[in-house]
Amino acid sequence: MSNRILPLELIDKAIGSKIWILMRGQTEIVGTLRGFDDYVNLVLDDAVEYSPDPRNNNEIVKTELQSEILLNGNHVAVLVPGGTGPPEDSMAASSS
Amino acid sequence: MKNSYNNTGTGSGADNVRGGESSGKGGAVSQKKESILELQKLINSSVRVKCLGGREMRGILRGFDELVNLVIDDCEEFLRDKNDLTQITDKSRKLGLVVVRGTQVTLVSPEEGTEEIANPFLGEADA
Numbered sequence: 001m002s003n004r005i006l007p008l009e010l011i012d013k014a015i016g017s018k019i020w021i022l023m024r025g026q027t028e029i030v031g032t033l034r035g036f037d038d039y040v041n042l043v044l045d046d047a048v049e050y051s052p053d054p055r056n057n058n059e060i061v062k063t064e065l066q067s068e069i070l071l072n073g074n075h076v077a078v079l080v081p082g083g084t085g086p087p088e089d090s091m092a093a094s095s096s
Numbered sequence: 097m098k099n100s101y102n103n104t105g106t107g108s109g110a111d112n113v114r115g116g117e118s119s120g121k122g123g124a125v126s127q128k129k130e131s132i133l134e135l136q137k138l139i140n141s142s143v144r145v146k147c148l149g150g151r152e153m154r155g156i157l158r159g160f161d162e163l164v165n166l167v168i169d170d171c172e173e174f175l176r177d178k179n180d181l182t183q184i185t186d187k188s189r190k191l192g193l194v195v196v197r198g199t200q201v202t203l204v205s206p207e208e209g210t211e212e213i214a215n216p217f218l219g220e221a222d223a
Contacts, residue, residue: 004167005158005159005167006159006161006167007160007161007166007167007195008161008165008195010193022151022173024147024148024149052178073197075149076200077147077151077200078151078153078171078173078191078194079195079197080191081194081195082192083191086189
């Protein structure tokens with residue numbers, strides 16, 4: 001009766017498209033999902049990393065990791081399939 | 097003679113080394129899908145999820161598995177104060193349909209039956 005969605009199935013459907021990953025801390029990564037394993041280690045293509053600048057709380061450092069990457073699943077907290085990344089100035093820490 | 101540390105004596109193959117107690121279940125970690133948290137009851141209702149590291153989110157529970165990986169619909173994340181990440185602000189951002197990793201989940205609670213109250217701590221002066 002309840003057609004519930006299995007989380008890992010949803011990730012599987014996202015293979016081939018963009019995915020937005022929120023890590024345990026303040027870091028976020030957007031990339032094209034190539035695959036994953038039981039531990040949700042991820043292979044991402046054309047990944048871009050967004051992290052707060054350690055020197056200046058208001059800045060976000062955007063790093064383009066130009067090759068395919070293996071992202072360790074240890075600190076992956078949230079996955080947004082089809083996600084395009086943090087909207088302008090709205091990573092978890094907001095400007096008060 | 098099997099080289100097994102536990103010697104449960106049931107003579108099954110080498111892959112039963114883990115079964116310390118001879119409970120008859122073969123010492124499997126999760127035979128049945130038993131969970132102390134009955135997420136099936138919360139399906140399609142609004143839930144609040146908190147994660148390790150301080151993230152807090154709210155949305156509609158669409159799915160889960162035995163490892164407490166969750167599928168949350170219309171998810172919004174509550175934003176924290178930049179200078180003090182333990183402080184939740186009243187700002188939030190929409191995430192949409194998301195998967196939350198069970199390894200990072202610290203709390204899942206239904207919104208039904210909860211109500212938000214005025215902040216009881218506001219009267220205190222900053223230390």
